[in-house]
Amino acid sequence: MRLEASLPLYGFELTEDISPVEAGLKWTLSNKNEYRGSDVINEQIRTGHHKILKKFSIDSRNIARTGTKVKAGNINGIVTSGNFSPILQKSIGFVLLESQPDTDLLEFEIRGKFIEGNILKKRFLS
Numbered sequence: 001m002r003l004e005a006s007l008p009l010y011g012f013e014l015t016e017d018i019s020p021v022e023a024g025l026k027w028t029l030s031n032k033n034e035y036r037g038s039d040v041i042n043e044q045i046r047t048g049h050h051k052i053l054k055k056f057s058i059d060s061r062n063i064a065r066t067g068t069k070v071k072a073g074n075i076n077g078i079v080t081s082g083n084f085s086p087i088l089q090k091s092i093g094f095v096l097l098e099s100q101p102d103t104d105l106l107e108f109e110i111r112g113k114f115i116e117g118n119i120l121k122k123r124f125l126s
Helices: 038-047
Strands: 051-060 070-071 075-085 090-097 105-110 114-122
Touching: 051 075, 070 090
Parallel strands: none
Antiparallel strands: 051 090, 051 114, 070 075, 070 105, 075 090, 105 114
């Protein structure tokens, strides 16, 4: 249900290696005072050079689970969370890409095969 609600989970979409900026949660930062890691956060905001978390769907029963390798054109990524949604009848999840992709088409390497999916620009459920 967390995935269908488009909610990130600490340890998957938020870790010591994934900043709030990369997770799309910049709106939660005040940046009025200095804090541990504020220099990294400020640099990511200033330059725009950082990883980016996106929602995805696969219109099949193939499941892209945590750790599945992904390509968006020439940009690599990895699935942070993924599962089959019984409500939507397709696979959904979050993917962390090295940078902003030029395409919404994704290729997931699942059991030695490349399965196509798409980046979603809205919540899984509205």
